[in-house]
Amino acid sequence: MREKSYGVQGALNFKVVENTGWQVRFTKNWDIELQHLELETCEDAGGYDFILHLGGFKPDKAGCALLDDHIYIRSDYLFCEDSYRHIRWRMEVSGLEDRAMTVRLDSNLTGWQVVAELVINQLLWFRLLRKGYPLIHGSAVCLGDRGLVFAGRGGAGKSTVALDLLARGFRLLGDHFVIIRNGSAYGYHAPLHLTPFNLHPLIRDRLRRADYFSYSINRYLRKITGRTMVTKVKLNNLAGDFLADRAKIDRVFLLIPGNEFKVQEIDRETMAGHLVVNQKLETFPFFKYMLAYSYLYPRSGVASFWETYRDNLRMALDSRPGYKITVPPVYDAGTLDEIYRLAADDQ
Amino acid sequence: MNESLHYNVYDLATFTINRNRGLRFFNLINLKFDAFKVKSVPRPDIVLNISPFAPASQGCYLVDHGYHVKENYLFCREAEGKAGWELEVSGVEEGNTVVNFWTRRNFSIESLINPDWLAQSFLLRIIEYKLAGRGSILLHAAAVSKDGKACLLGGRGGSHKTTLCMDFVRRGGYRCLSDDRVIVSGNKVYGFPLHQSLFDFMCGHLETEFAWTFFKKIGYLRLLLREKEANHPLPEPATAKLLILLEKGKKVLDEGFHCTKNDLVRVLACNNRLEDFTDLMSWGIRSGPFLKCFLAYAYVFPEYLNKYKEMVTGALQGFLIEIPAVRTSLPGTYRKDSFVTVKEIVENMLVDSTGGRH
Numbered sequence: 001m002r003e004k005s006y007g008v009q010g011a012l013n014f015k016v017v018e019n020t021g022w023q024v025r026f027t028k029n030w031d032i033e034l035q036h037l038e039l040e041t042c043e044d045a046g047g048y049d050f051i052l053h054l055g056g057f058k059p060d061k062a063g064c065a066l067l068d069d070h071i072y073i074r075s076d077y078l079f080c081e082d083s084y085r086h087i088r089w090r091m092e093v094s095g096l097e098d099r100a101m102t103v104r105l106d107s108n109l110t111g112w113q114v115v116a117e118l119v120i121n122q123l124l125w126f127r128l129l130r131k132g133y134p135l136i137h138g139s140a141v142c143l144g145d146r147g148l149v150f151a152g153r154g155g156a157g158k159s160t161v162a163l164d165l166l167a168r169g170f171r172l173l174g175d176h177f178v179i180i181r182n183g184s185a186y187g188y189h190a191p192l193h194l195t196p197f198n199l200h201p202l203i204r205d206r207l208r209r210a211d212y213f214s215y216s217i218n219r220y221l222r223k224i225t226g227r228t229m230v231t232k233v234k235l236n237n238l239a240g241d242f243l244a245d246r247a248k249i250d251r252v253f254l255l256i257p258g259n260e261f262k263v264q265e266i267d268r269e270t271m272a273g274h275l276v277v278n279q280k281l282e283t284f285p286f287f288k289y290m291l292a293y294s295y296l297y298p299r300s301g302v303a304s305f306w307e308t309y310r311d312n313l314r315m316a317l318d319s320r321p322g323y324k325i326t327v328p329p330v331y332d333a334g335t336l337d338e339i340y341r342l343a344a345d346d347q
Numbered sequence: 348m349n350e351s352l353h354y355n356v357y358d359l360a361t362f363t364i365n366r367n368r369g370l371r372f373f374n375l376i377n378l379k380f381d382a383f384k385v386k387s388v389p390r391p392d393i394v395l396n397i398s399p400f401a402p403a404s405q406g407c408y409l410v411d412h413g414y415h416v417k418e419n420y421l422f423c424r425e426a427e428g429k430a431g432w433e434l435e436v437s438g439v440e441e442g443n444t445v446v447n448f449w450t451r452r453n454f455s456i457e458s459l460i461n462p463d464w465l466a467q468s469f470l471l472r473i474i475e476y477k478l479a480g481r482g483s484i485l486l487h488a489a490a491v492s493k494d495g496k497a498c499l500l501g502g503r504g505g506s507h508k509t510t511l512c513m514d515f516v517r518r519g520g521y522r523c524l525s526d527d528r529v530i531v532s533g534n535k536v537y538g539f540p541l542h543q544s545l546f547d548f549m550c551g552h553l554e555t556e557f558a559w560t561f562f563k564k565i566g567y568l569r570l571l572l573r574e575k576e577a578n579h580p581l582p583e584p585a586t587a588k589l590l591i592l593l594e595k596g597k598k599v600l601d602e603g604f605h606c607t608k609n610d611l612v613r614v615l616a617c618n619n620r621l622e623d624f625t626d627l628m629s630w631g632i633r634s635g636p637f638l639k640c641f642l643a644y645a646y647v648f649p650e651y652l653n654k655y656k657e658m659v660t661g662a663l664q665g666f667l668i669e670i671p672a673v674r675t676s677l678p679g680t681y682r683k684d685s686f687v688t689v690k691e692i693v694e695n696m697l698v699d700s701t702g703g704r705h
Contacts, residue, residue: 063596064596065594065595065596065676066505066595066596066679067503067505067595067621068503068504068505068621068624068625069504069505082633083633084633084634085427085428153410153411153646154411154412155409155411155412256408256409256410256647257408257409258406258407258408258409259405259406259407270649270650273649273650273652273653274646274649276649277642277645277646277649277652278646280642281410281411281639281642281643281646284634284635284639285633285634285635287635287638288621288624288635291617291620291621291624292617292621294613294614294617295503295614295617295618295621296594298606298610298611298613298614298617299610303613303617326408329409
């Protein structure tokens with residue numbers, strides 16, 4: 001059994017307890033994603049915000065209402081046994097609305113590849129929002145104290161744009177998530193997800209040999225199988241000093257793949273609307289559990305969660321201008337130049 | 348051979364389904380909207396074409412690699428569980444809606460008896476949105492009525508709504524408007540029966556909705572083969588007098604029992620959205636595909652989501668303002684006194700026209 005403690009920007013502390021056999025150790029995607037958050041000390045003075053147990057467990061289902069044959073709910077508690085395609089999982093959450101939450105998660109062999117990471121992302125987002133830190137699924141860079149956030153769905157080019165701007169002198173706040181609060185964006189230095197689409201030559205030159213080797217293998221596998229494999233590269237394995245911890249949000253961009261390049265300025269309400277739906281799509285398939293809990297407890301924090309997220313986003317985005325950028329299906333140098341012009345313009 | 352089927356839902360909405368006639372054996376269970384069948388409709392609000400098609404998806408935004416969205420238009424190609432399909436909707440927000448749907452592959456046994464359920468399941472959601480725009484809400488709830496007064500029974504799957512309806516008909520002398528879905532408009536309740544023949548068969552042959560045996564199933568299949576056409580008259584709409592929400596479990600909902608009207612709006616909306624995840628479970632589809640389509644469209648046009656929420660909230664508040672609502676739980680296994688308990692609540696509320704308001 002192994003325990004590791006993590007902390008996020010001093011706003012959140014949590015612990016992951018791994019109590020599984022060789023299955024989980026076989027696929028450690030979630031471990032790599034969290035390494036940048038590792039804490040030295042085991043116990044924080046204020047206690048943990050949530051503790052996640054990975055491995056088999058026996059749920060405590062007493063006194064629960066049963067919804068749709070697989071979701072057990074009572075006040076502050078949820079247990080479910082579910083599946084999606086080839087992935088099966090069992091999840092128990094106690095202290096849903098409490099200061100301290102305990103989550104137990106068990107999955108099948110093929111499921112561990114995906115489920116632990118998914119659940120951890122959901123928990124981070126859920127608990128950070130509770131403390132007033134809305135999380136945006138996107139990338140962020142900064143020049144000096146001017147921060148730029150690029151939000152969008154998968155495949156919109158958030159990583160591509162961020163890495164391209166890095167090569168032009170910007171610093172990286174994060175490639176996958178951005179934590180925002182009171183008009184500032186905070187660094188979240190999760191590993192880069194490199195694919196043949198977003199790897200900039202300058203970044204490639206900074207890769208360690210081992211990472212470049214993994215990347216080449218994945219690129220070759222993509223040629224044979226047609227599936228894009230992501231190479232995860234820890235940020236502190238990249239040569240050079242290009243990370244940043246915090247910046248004031250100057251602009252927020254929403255990237256949407258479309259036909260041709262177009263830029264449209266949008267107001268804060270519309271931007272918040274886009275970002276809320278973005279997060280709803282991101283939450284699938286756990287969206288269902290939030291719905292089930294809200295159905296039984298319509299006055300709970302979970303039930304008003306999306307309104308809370310939207311309000312927090314509005315406050316955090318302050319009155320910074322937002323832009324909707326329609327990007328072509330395949331990026332070319334011209335697209336990246338246009339985006340750089342927008343990014344560099346500090347009116 | 349192609350055929351056109353026309354439907355009219357109490358003049359609240361009209362639609363047409365164009366499909367390949369195919370095997371006619373199981374039409375009773377395959378054609379879900381038979382209760383509303385009419386000879387023709389002049390200008391249907393929605394047209395569903397179940398046939399291969401070429402999507403008109405030029406100039407679209409791309410969401411999540413599979414959803415093509417532009418103003419008033421959506422196209423997606425998806426696969427999950429035992430099925431793969433293509434869906435195109437023109438006229439998402441306004442104007443007449445044309446839906447093209449084609450199932451690329453379908454490996455479930457259900458598809459032999461129920462080949463068009465996937466297409467009709469999407470159509471059902473589109474009807475729901477269309478009705479919402481007109482101030483009527485298609486609710487996932489059952490309703491029973493007597494003397495023009497109706498009581499709605501809401502609850503998730505497995506909360507014994509159907510068995511209670513069966514007992515209300517058999518032992519209470521009530522009429523069942525529908526055991527699965529109803530339309531509420533103002534204070535009127537309209538039944539939206541999706542499988543009337545199945546419900547009638549269960550009333551006549553089964554103790555509870557879960558008492559299926561192999562031989563009973565054979566019996567039902569034989570009935571389907573014998574009777575080609577549905578011959579059930581549409582139930583008369585009734586005035587809503589009471590809403591009962593049923594939960595399954597021994598001791599639940601501690602403080603949640605007493606809901607305000609605003610809470611109930613949220614509860615009923617969640618109930619509807621949860622159906623998106625459970626309707627297609629027998630096909631191995633559990634991820635709420637229509638909800639994903641809706642959100643993909645709302646991602647590009649977030650004002651649509653706000654507009655839709657306002658419409659639904661307004662209509663539900665208007666409906667709930669007049670009628671009392673009770674939330675109660677029944678034991679996990681259906682017992683004789685489950686029906687007696689609920690019947691008592693209904694009779695008290697329906698008789699007592701002034702009291703009992705929450």
